[in-house]
Amino acid sequence: MRVLLTACATAGASLALVAAGPLAATAAGSGPQGPVGGAQLTTEPTVVADGATPPAVQASAYVVADISTGSILAAKAPHAKLRPASTLKTLTALVLLPRLNKADRVIGTDQDAGIEGSKVGVYPGLRYSVDLLFQGMFLASGNDAVHALAAHDEGGVPATIQRMNKKAAEIGALDTHVTDPTGLDADGQYSSAYDLALFAKAGLGRPDFAKYAATKYTNFPLAKQGTYQVANQNKLLFNYDGALGVKTGYTTLARNTFIGAARRDGHTLVVTLMNAPHGITEDATQLLNWAFKSYDALTPVGTLVKPVVAAPKTAEGSGPNVSKKAPVAPPRRSRAVLASGVAVQAIALRVPDWAYAAPPVLLLSLFLRRPRALKLRAKAARAAARGRRH
Numbered sequence: 001m002r003v004l005l006t007a008c009a010t011a012g013a014s015l016a017l018v019a020a021g022p023l024a025a026t027a028a029g030s031g032p033q034g035p036v037g038g039a040q041l042t043t044e045p046t047v048v049a050d051g052a053t054p055p056a057v058q059a060s061a062y063v064v065a066d067i068s069t070g071s072i073l074a075a076k077a078p079h080a081k082l083r084p085a086s087t088l089k090t091l092t093a094l095v096l097l098p099r100l101n102k103a104d105r106v107i108g109t110d111q112d113a114g115i116e117g118s119k120v121g122v123y124p125g126l127r128y129s130v131d132l133l134f135q136g137m138f139l140a141s142g143n144d145a146v147h148a149l150a151a152h153d154e155g156g157v158p159a160t161i162q163r164m165n166k167k168a169a170e171i172g173a174l175d176t177h178v179t180d181p182t183g184l185d186a187d188g189q190y191s192s193a194y195d196l197a198l199f200a201k202a203g204l205g206r207p208d209f210a211k212y213a214a215t216k217y218t219n220f221p222l223a224k225q226g227t228y229q230v231a232n233q234n235k236l237l238f239n240y241d242g243a244l245g246v247k248t249g250y251t252t253l254a255r256n257t258f259i260g261a262a263r264r265d266g267h268t269l270v271v272t273l274m275n276a277p278h279g280i281t282e283d284a285t286q287l288l289n290w291a292f293k294s295y296d297a298l299t300p301v302g303t304l305v306k307p308v309v310a311a312p313k314t315a316e317g318s319g320p321n322v323s324k325k326a327p328v329a330p331p332r333r334s335r336a337v338l339a340s341g342v343a344v345q346a347i348a349l350r351v352p353d354w355a356y357a358a359p360p361v362l363l364l365s366l367f368l369r370r371p372r373a374l375k376l377r378a379k380a381a382r383a384a385a386r387g388r389r390h
Helices: 002-014 085-096 130-139 143-152 156-170 193-204 207-214 280-297 335-350 353-389
Strands: 047-049 061-066 071-076 105-107 127-129 217-221 227-231 243-251 255-264 267-276
Touching (some): 061 280, 071 193, 085 207, 105 130, 105 143, 127 130, 130 143, 130 207, 130 217, 130 227, 143 156, 207 243, 255 280, 267 280
Antiparallel strands (some): 217 227, 243 255
16 A cells, blocks of 8 residues: 555656657748848848958858857858758757766767767777867867767767757757757758857857867877877967867868857957868958958947857856766656645555555455354354254
């Protein structure tokens, strides 16, 4: 009976639990008042700028924006849905950085080492710190490092994908839909130049993200012994004054994609480019030079929207560790359900232990008393018979 009552209380409480699924991205540039970020920010391949003419670049889409103010200074097809390649790893980082403890140790697996695309060199059986794997993800664009980090988090890769779609919706990146956290050319995976700028803005607001994005070199362990040097693939870091780095990308279908940022004269600007044939660093350099030089003459043509749900600021190295090795807080339940559960459990606890055994004891006693009753009836019948004979 106690088991039954406790089970009822647990079942009642479970009615309050709701499983949250991924939030799907809406149509490109859609919003209640028109294109997200402003009426001029469409999917059309027309360059939009006010106050100065930006240089011609080969990318099919781009955005130049001020991260501090959120003002968009120039754009071309900012909401066109295109393949993001490894620039999508900026969104992956936004999801994983606040969730994983950078001191955790992760053991490489065959799945990490066997992943497609660019790799930093994660080997099965070797131990890596989460911090080093983030460096491998940012600098070398290592898909193996991404897989190791996502697999280390609670729920693994599928849960990471869900969280990435949810995060994109929260910060207003409505052109983005994620199916692979590495950024590979997966079916149904796309983003936009506008959304990449949102990822950069959110990311550079985190000290740990900014540090990884601007790191030029790191040492990564070899399979047997020793280390080798890994250089950041973002060349802007090495040849542009004030560069903050961020992320590069390339796949056969996406072609070159790019997120670059720099700080000069009190302004922090970001440039995002998608679907460029070649010369991505040169294109980014020209757009940044133009924006810094023409800044005072420019009038914003749009804005980077603010997050729908404001995430709490997290200092570098802090934040909840909800990796597989860490305990996960239980889902919150409503007061009504908790009260009903407590009430039922209280009833169960007030019933004395002997009462749970009473039904089987009574049943057993009936079986034990039955033969004795039959004997008494038989004895009385025999006595009556003798009386009749006399």
